[in-house]
Amino acid sequence: MASTSRGEALALPRVQCPNHPDALLVEDYRAGDMICPECGLVVGDRVIDVGSEWRTFTNEKAVKDPSRVGDAQNPLLNGGDLTTMISKGTGAASFDEFGNSKYQNRRTMSSSDRAMLNAFKEITTMADRINLPRNIIDRTNNLFKQVYEQKSLKGRANDAIASACLYIACRQEGVPRTFKEICAVSRISKKEIGRCFKLILKALETSVDLITTGDFMSRFCSNLGLPKQVQMAATFIARKAVELDLVPGRSPISVAAAAIYMASQASAEKKTQKEIGDIAGVADVTIRQSYRLIYPRAADLFPPDFKFDTPVDKLPQL
Amino acid sequence: MDQNNSIPPFQGLASPQGAMTPGMPIFSPMMPYGSGLTPQPVQNTNSLSILEEQQRQQQQQQQQAQQAQQANTGPGTSGQTPQLFHSQTVGGSTTTALPGSTSLYATPLTPMTPITPATPASESSGIVPQLQNIVSTVNLGCKLDLKTIALRARNAEYNPKRFAAVIMRIREPRTTALIFSSGKMVCTGAKSEEQSRLAARKYARVVQKLGFPAKFLDFKIQNMVGSCDVKFPIRLEGLVLTHQQFSSYEPELFPGLIYRMIKPRIVLLIFVSGKVVLTGAKVRGEIYEAFENIYPILKGFRKTT
Numbered sequence: 001m002a003s004t005s006r007g008e009a010l011a012l013p014r015v016q017c018p019n020h021p022d023a024l025l026v027e028d029y030r031a032g033d034m035i036c037p038e039c040g041l042v043v044g045d046r047v048i049d050v051g052s053e054w055r056t057f058t059n060e061k062a063v064k065d066p067s068r069v070g071d072a073q074n075p076l077l078n079g080g081d082l083t084t085m086i087s088k089g090t091g092a093a094s095f096d097e098f099g100n101s102k103y104q105n106r107r108t109m110s111s112s113d114r115a116m117l118n119a120f121k122e123i124t125t126m127a128d129r130i131n132l133p134r135n136i137i138d139r140t141n142n143l144f145k146q147v148y149e150q151k152s153l154k155g156r157a158n159d160a161i162a163s164a165c166l167y168i169a170c171r172q173e174g175v176p177r178t179f180k181e182i183c184a185v186s187r188i189s190k191k192e193i194g195r196c197f198k199l200i201l202k203a204l205e206t207s208v209d210l211i212t213t214g215d216f217m218s219r220f221c222s223n224l225g226l227p228k229q230v231q232m233a234a235t236f237i238a239r240k241a242v243e244l245d246l247v248p249g250r251s252p253i254s255v256a257a258a259a260i261y262m263a264s265q266a267s268a269e270k271k272t273q274k275e276i277g278d279i280a281g282v283a284d285v286t287i288r289q290s291y292r293l294i295y296p297r298a299a300d301l302f303p304p305d306f307k308f309d310t311p312v313d314k315l316p317q318l
Numbered sequence: 319m320d321q322n323n324s325i326p327p328f329q330g331l332a333s334p335q336g337a338m339t340p341g342m343p344i345f346s347p348m349m350p351y352g353s354g355l356t357p358q359p360v361q362n363t364n365s366l367s368i369l370e371e372q373q374r375q376q377q378q379q380q381q382q383a384q385q386a387q388q389a390n391t392g393p394g395t396s397g398q399t400p401q402l403f404h405s406q407t408v409g410g411s412t413t414t415a416l417p418g419s420t421s422l423y424a425t426p427l428t429p430m431t432p433i434t435p436a437t438p439a440s441e442s443s444g445i446v447p448q449l450q451n452i453v454s455t456v457n458l459g460c461k462l463d464l465k466t467i468a469l470r471a472r473n474a475e476y477n478p479k480r481f482a483a484v485i486m487r488i489r490e491p492r493t494t495a496l497i498f499s500s501g502k503m504v505c506t507g508a509k510s511e512e513q514s515r516l517a518a519r520k521y522a523r524v525v526q527k528l529g530f531p532a533k534f535l536d537f538k539i540q541n542m543v544g545s546c547d548v549k550f551p552i553r554l555e556g557l558v559l560t561h562q563q564f565s566s567y568e569p570e571l572f573p574g575l576i577y578r579m580i581k582p583r584i585v586l587l588i589f590v591s592g593k594v595v596l597t598g599a600k601v602r603g604e605i606y607e608a609f610e611n612i613y614p615i616l617k618g619f620r621k622t623t
Contacts, residue, residue: 194571207562249590251569
């Protein structure tokens with residue numbers, strides 16, 4: 001009986017405490033009651049319990065959690081996961097005479113989102129390779145969704161857009177990865193990732209901060225196994241070199257690599273240019289060039305409290 | 319066509335030209351190449367006479383010399399209101415075919431971003447971008463047999479598996495042409511508009527001599543590249559912070575800052591050393607205008623050490 005006319009908005013009878021209409025009701029699920037917190041009046045009863053129907057006693061992470069019906073919901077990214085599908089049968093009756101399964105329609109599961117789901121899988125794979133945390137992956141997924149819905153980069157390979165989104169997400173989270181690092185985990189070339197990166201920034205009308213030498217120090221130094229002192233010294237050297245404008249026009253990665261080289265050569269843990277070049281993705285001639293630029297002022301660049309294993313005048317001169 | 323000469327030169331304005339070296343045929347934003355050159359479409363013949371072409375060039379150079387003399391007596395070039403230069407916010411005139419195009423009426427000031435100062439004589443940079451490359455296209459108007467051209471012409475290469483056009487080069491002006499079988503041709507490498515046109519005519523003449531009924535239709539300059547040096551180092555990081563919507567600076571991808579100016583629609587590559595490359599122009603004036611727009615901005619980001 002549609003007693004409420006369609007003219008007014010659907011006024012579902014809101015349960016409220018008669019004495020305190022503004023109070024938010026507390027739900028007691030065990031008894032199925034809605035209780036007013038001000039006066040304790042039980043306002044609604046026989047509320048339907050949405051908890052699980054049975055209790056599970058399995059150990060920590062069993063393969064299937066019977067309390068869940070379906071995958072964890074990802075509402076932000078999939079546009080409402082409310083579809084269901086019929087799975088393959090398990091008994092003998094589900095196969096017909098030739099051995100084919102009787103119900104065959106497993107296709108067309110949200111075809112419009114299929115490419116997006118594929119891309120999310122790819123993003124997760126790429127991020128796992130370089131151990132990126134969940135927040136970066138989520139940000140990447142969000143960026144990809146925005147770009148995908150906009151359709152301005154529709155012609156580009158999804159993998160290229162995914163890699164570029166990963167790069168942008170790392171930058172936005174304040175932990176930039178070099179293009180070469182992203183290339184290492186993606187099948188797309190640096191050129192294509194760079195192109196997609198610029199296109200995405202224009203499409204989403206965002207911008208990213210400029211990279212600095214300090215962003216990469218901790219990663220490069222720990223990959224090389226350098227102690228904290230050397231890392232701090234290298235950070236200081238690189239920052240000072242940029243402040244004194246000794247390396248105009250050089251990529252911050254190259255300056256960082258040269259600073260690490262100088263710091264490591266002055267300490268007990270000496271690393272060769274080739275090793276540093278491998279970790280940073282910089283050619284060793286590039287490190288040599290940047291090193292030549294900072295070498296003349298080496299004495300000014302070191303932090304004041306640095307313990308030299310090799311004094312400044314004995315630093316290698318290339 | 320010499321209507322310019324009939325208008326008395328404008329006197330009495332403090333001349334920034336004084337700052338520039340007078341007495342030589344000045345290639346400057348306010349006195350463009352051939353200041354007497356109004357666009358003269360009537361003379362765009364389709365005949366392939368190289369001699370005609372060269373004569374035309376000589377004529378224009380003479381006109382230039384005349385104008386230079388005239389200009390030495392008075393600041394403004396005749397037929398061109400100096401306001402066009404000083405205010406510099408008149409986008410209208412400079413985006414027409416030639417900046418020297420005569421407009422007897424002062425064109426209305428159009429607002430332009432980025433802002434250019436309207437004060438006369440204080441902001442002229444005195445630096446003129448030099449043109450480095452001109453790309454132009456022309457339609458020869460008939461189907462061509464590339465194989466014959468490649469076999470019979472000198473300095474022609476043709477590798478159909480790699481690219482579907484004949485690549486021909488001439489030494490004077492030093493240019494390269496891509497000649498397609500549809501009869502269309504692209505001419506690159508010239509350093510000025512007239513040279514590009516002359517070169518295109520020379521290529522068309524070569525094709526004509528090989529027996530094809532070549533014409534010279536729709537010659538159009540598609541792109542012009544210029545470069546210059548502001549002579550001081552630039553803080554690109556500062557520039558990208560303040561002009562975020564126009565600039566893109568990714569040291570990992572390219573060492574220069576890519577500045578996409580909206581009006582005129584020119585892309586500038588700005589380097590730390592102070593060198594600037596301007597590209598994407600269809601007419602010379604756009605390059606000059608773009609440089610005059612960017613110069614005060616760059617001065618603001620000069621490195622102080």
